[in-house]
Amino acid sequence: MELNIDCNSKKIFAFFGTDIEGYSDNFLNNIVTEHYTILALDSRAIESASKSKVPYTIINDWISPNELMEIQDIAWDCEVNWFRNKKEDFLISGICWPELDHKAMSFFWLDSILSLKLSEKFYNNNVRELLLINQNVGSPVIYHLFGSICKTIWESELKDRVKFLESKKNDFQNNSVFNIPPHIKQLLFSPVSFLKNKIAFFASDIELRRSHDLLLDLTSSFQEQVIIIPNEINDLDLISTMSRYSIPVLEPYRPDSDDGISGKLLNGYHSLIKRSTGNEWDKILTTLPFHFEYYCNKRWPKLINEFHYYIDIFSRFPPKLVIGALLDRIEWSIPILSAQVLGIKSISIPHSVSVNSTKKVIDSDLIFRYDYHLYLNKFSKEILTKNRSLSPEKFIPCQNCTDINSHYTRCISPNYPNNVLKILVLFSPTSLYIYPTSASRHIFPHKNPRKQIESIIDLEEIAKKYINELSIKFKLHPGFSELELFQSLNNEILSHILPLDAELKPILNETDLVIGVNYYGSALIQVLEHKIPFIEYINDKLFMNTMEYNRYEFEILKKGIYIIHSKEELIKMIQKILTNIDSINEIKTKLSTFSEYYFENKNYQTISSVINNLLKNDLERLTENR
Structure with a gap:
């Protein structure tokens, strides 16, 4: 793939895709004519630059994979330590809230340290001007969902070298979401007294969509004993x-006043910025007060009041058990913390069939707050138990603790031609940005978009070369499709893409071989469970380093799947399969043995059996088939 990259330019125009909405179609061409080097900050920006046929750079052109790995380490240190020198000021009700809620700032610290690093690169390269659009300049960052900070940091670091163009975007959005009128909605909820002696399931709408089998089992086995505690459903x-399911839903928590909580938290923050400690986070604490003040004034007081609220109602109307999803988001786990204080039993269910478990954990993390964890297969259990000081008795096998599919899907045929090798290619995004609905503008890349584009082109070339012998279909994530990278290429490539809402299982039933492109996600678990021959194609050093250095999944997956790293290896493997069908059987044999060991769960208990035994304190029965 031929690239025209100039990282030595003295003038840079950096933009997100939505920044240039409202500008003319030839805007980027005019920018290049004025001798700016384009820095595309997200996949939408890449698409715009490609369609305008102008050269562009991306973050990965400026920052090497090794530098990005170093940034991850620095960001982690900031994430778990920035508050330590005034920890007592953030300690309320026995909990240090920045410590407990550190995951909410993961993307914040990644973008902060990366933005500082880019400022340094621009300065050292004698960049005279960094041109930006005056849109999403600075807002608090919460997970990957909200916020943007890079432009604020660049303006602070580069001073008068930063210039702004006015945004022309129309922020009006047509809200077509269905809402029940408030006076009617209030009548749907059950009073808090319904909690007493019930099995309480704290669930978001995502968890409800992933818990069909679980809810059917619970409601049939524990009639009128189950209640939903809503988490922003x-x-x-x-x-x-x-x-x-005919399940009552508890009336939702309504925030109270903060009772002086925000003042204590703000004092802690202001004390930190008054004294420099020589750490990486000092500059960020000073440069981005709106971010930290939001957490001290809004987020943490709300979470603290919610924590007190559930302690109060659980004390008056104690449930038998509280169920929650194991996800590193505090707002999804506040009732679990309250139950822990009161000695009420709690169990976690998986957030999805793919376990996303980082090697970076601290003792206050949510996995340590539950009494028990249900797991769907040995693969999940092995990942969860690595590098954690948790007793094996805390992990309980359960065959219906989560559903395979949580997205709204349709049963669609892939329409492979007959008498050819049928190949399905899995893609996952380079970031968690969803155009145009994301309220975040983050820049830290978790993969290299150029490598993703290169892979798409390589697969298209293979499809053309062997047009009479194979058929290739692309399956993208139904929620985070990053379709922009595909749309930046030609229409022939788009013809390979299956509908985003296509259900995976029927497609697998017609597929001979699955290729994952720098891939890890729920679809891979389904492929392995179905024992479909699978090849992992990794040509992105950043993705490989992240998976090997920060995560556990590939340590296990290497036992059962083939991993290749170049286009040449991929072509050689496909040629081998086309000329000798036994080659694909070799892949399948290796994978089948692996799959049977790690994914067979027919002998696991159902969740109703687990809870029955748990409530009877039958620990021996609980850990059966472990």
Whole structure:
């Protein structure tokens, strides 16, 4: 793939895809004519530059994979330590809230340290001007969902070298989400007294969509003993759950006043910025007060009041058990913390069939807050138990603790031609940005978009070269498709893409071989469970380093899957399969043995059996088939 990259330019125009909405179609061409080097900050920006046929750079052109790995380490140190020197000021009700809630700032610290590093690169390269659009300049960052900080940091670091163009974007959004009128919605909820002696399931709309088998099992085995504690459930899922399962839903928590909580937290923050400690985070604490003040004034007081609220209602109407999803988001786990204080039993269910478990954990993390964890297969258990000081008795096998599919999908045929090798290619995004709905503008790349584009082109070339012998279909993530990277290429490539809402299982039934491109996700678990021959194609050093250095999944997966790293290896493997069908059987044999060991769970208990035994304190029965 031929690139025209100039990272030595003295003038740079950096933009997100939505920044240039409202500008003319030839805007980027005019920018290049004025001798700016384009820095595309997200996949939408890459698409715009490609369609304008102008050269562009991306973050990965400026920062090497090794530098990005170093940034991850620095960001982690900031994430778990920035508050340590005034920890007592953030300690309320026995909990240090920045420590407990550190995951909410993971993307914040990654973008902060990366933005500082880029400022240094620009300065050292004698960049005279960094041109930006005056849009999403600075807002608090919460997970990958909200916020943007890079432009604020660049303006602070590069001073008068930063210039702004006005945004021309129309921020009006047509809200077509269905909402129940408030006076009617209030009548749907059950009073807090319904909690007493019930099995309480603290669930978001995502968890409800992933818990169909679980809810059917619970409601049939524990009739009128199950209640939902809602975690920001949208109105459609609320109605669907109440009608489908006849489960009462507890009236939602309504925030109280902060009772001086924000003042204590703000004092801690202001004390930190008054004294420099020579650490990486000092500059960020000073440069981005709006971010930290949001957490001290809004986020943490709300979480603290919610924590007190559930302690209060659990004390008055104690449930038998609280179920929650194991996800590193505090707002999804506040009732679990309250139950822990009161000695009420709690169990976690998986957030999805793919376990995303980082090697970077601290003792206050949520995995240590539950009494028990349900796991779907040995693969999940092995990942969860690595590098953690948790007793094996805390992990309980359960065959229906989560559903395979949580997305709204349709049964669609891939329409492979007959008498050819049928190949399905799995892609996952380089970031968690969803155009145009994301309220975040983050820049840290978790993969290299150029490598993703290169892989797409390579696969298209293979499809053309062997047009009479194989057929290739692309399966993208239904929620985080990053379709922009594909749309930056030609229409022939788009013809390989299956509908985003296509259900995976029927497609696998017609597929001979699956290739994952720098891939790890839920679809891979389904492929392995179905024992479909699978090849992992990794040509992105950043992705490989991250998976090997920061995560555990590939340590296990290497036992059962083939991993290749170049286009030449990929072509050689496909040629081998086309000329000798036994080659694909070799892949399948290796994978089948692996799959049977790690994914067979027919002998696992159902969740109703688990809970029955748990409530009877039958620990021996609980750990059966472990």
